[in-house]
Amino acid sequence: MNNNEDIVLKLKNLKVHFPVKAGVFKRTVAHVKAVDGVDIDIYRGEVLGLAGESGCGKTTLGKAILRLVEPTGGQVSYNATDNEITELTSLTKKEMDPFRKKLQIVFQDPHSSLNPAFTIFGSLEEPLKKYGVSKRSERRKIIGDLLEAVNMHREYMDRYPHEFSGGQRQRIGIARALCIDPEIIVCDEAVSALDVSIQAQVLQLLMKLRKERNLTYLFITHDLSVTEYLCDRIAVMYLGRIVELCQSEDLYKNTLHPYSEALISAIPVADLDKKTKRIILEGDVPSPVNPPSGCPFHPRCPKAQDICKTKVPELKKYSTDGNEHYASCHLINQPEIS
């Protein structure tokens, strides 16, 4: 699995900085460092979870991969099945088009991501038209099949979004992402807006589709219990940086970073036998305009030492239970591996 050829998407030092403008002349006075140097390799066929609190930059990262938000630095390279590597970040808008077919996104809010004036067929046929399915009858057939794949009736394609419930709309959103046969789907909080009983339906659907279509997911969520269930690997983000990246079971069993530890302890678990002591973090996430010096987590970290205030920790490689485990903290008592 750690074979280089299997990497489908390689993020290298990816940065998205938004300018903050002020004054009469709208001069740039500062930058919001939403994503500040992220390196991740996404392997073909895996489910990579991206977890973190609101404002940590996880959605921006997801959008930057698809270039829905223009990255301000770093590279995203896409590796096609025939080993042809393309650097997406250097392409023009037009050149990007064929790669949009490979990368799709499912949005968070199923109520605002479908155009209310279009029927479901109207919304779903747009990408097909663009990517060369010119016959209407053919498009109707493809969309009908897709709706069936997401456990809905074919006939629903002539209805409008308001006729559907939240869970159904989210499934339509998934069908839309699937309609041009992508390889990678970015799921941006795809189940967060749904009720628990519906959430389980959508989660199982995502798992089923992944098996059938050999998809790669980047699953963005703030809910660690969902990531643990669904993902092969989990990346934890804090203030625009990855603080920990490892196999999903290792994040829970062998947590290395104090932030992940606090995050896990804060999650209420529906199990009376598993009551753990909550680690209460002080204060809020600092502003990404003016992140703290040194380790961005140090003002809230219960273990912070002097070194944390001055030196930015790097993402280093460790090994837990024989798996690769990346973390960025000065205080890890484990031998680093190269």
Place this chain on the structure above:
Amino acid sequence: MDLETQQIHPNKDKMENNKNIALSVKDLKTYFYTNNRCNKAVNGVSFDIEKGKTLCVVGESGCGKSVTASTIMQLLPTLSRIEDGEIIFYKDEEKINIEKLERNGKEMREIRGSDIAMIFQDPMTALNPVYTVGFQIAENLQYHTTMNKKEIREKTISLLDDMGIPLPEQRVDEYPHSYSGGMRQRAMIAMAMACNPKILIADEPTTALDVTIQAQIFELMDNLKKNYNTAIMLITHDMGVVAELADNVAVMYMGNIVESGTADDVLRRPTHPYTKALLDSVPVLGRGRNQDIKPIKGSTPDAYDRPVGCQFAPRCNWADESCKIMPEITNISTSHEVRCHKYKEIFQY
């Protein structure tokens, strides 16, 4: 274990003598009327809130949990009314029937905010953006206490301080927009706690917040319960929150309480098919990737087109002909109640 011998009937006199009860709701019905249609949002709900205990009301969106809370506070919209039932508030030795009070009458206004306080779901919209946070907290004290201006200001600052807001002397004069989400929710709790209410109703207080901030808020609520013996009614949709905080649990579905009992009863021995399904449908942290989550089939029915009889029957695996009739509440043990015909098949110790 033979269930028949365990069945006891709810003893009304016993409950009324129980001094620990802060609020008692009996067979409450709240209906909404729009476009000549009637939505039976809350359809016969009974529960007690005990002093120094947390009652968690769990359910999916649209099950009537928020309406129950607004009914207790008499904060319902104009097109709705309390159809039937009683809400009894035990104020010291006095018994007040809230449902008989005028919605915006003097007595109700005296209770609201001082004896019973409420925290709303969305701290972004629940605070008024054109007044300072301090002013909004002080309003409550001004109305319900006899303190003078200086005392009110001091109390406001100490309230903010108690809630762990940094630099309260400075923050008291700031507007809500300069507070973060977690701080706003803490300001909301400060406002609710200003007059030391006997009952605190929290309507999904942490749904809009991050887990780390949620943990801070829960810690605060736990302290309030311990230090002031406040009775808390916490509305949530998250079974994890229930496991963490609840002493008692009521599970709601389509306007009814389908199962209630202590947290132990409901989480360890779920007896209603809905409670069971709800617990089985969420992934639990720490159980790894091989856990089996089971979605509940179908979706919640339309409130205007309800199933006949048991509301959960169309989505239930145990349902049969007998479920066409609404089941009565059955007591499994002194604390554990369930509304299901089939509970004997499901019940297990």
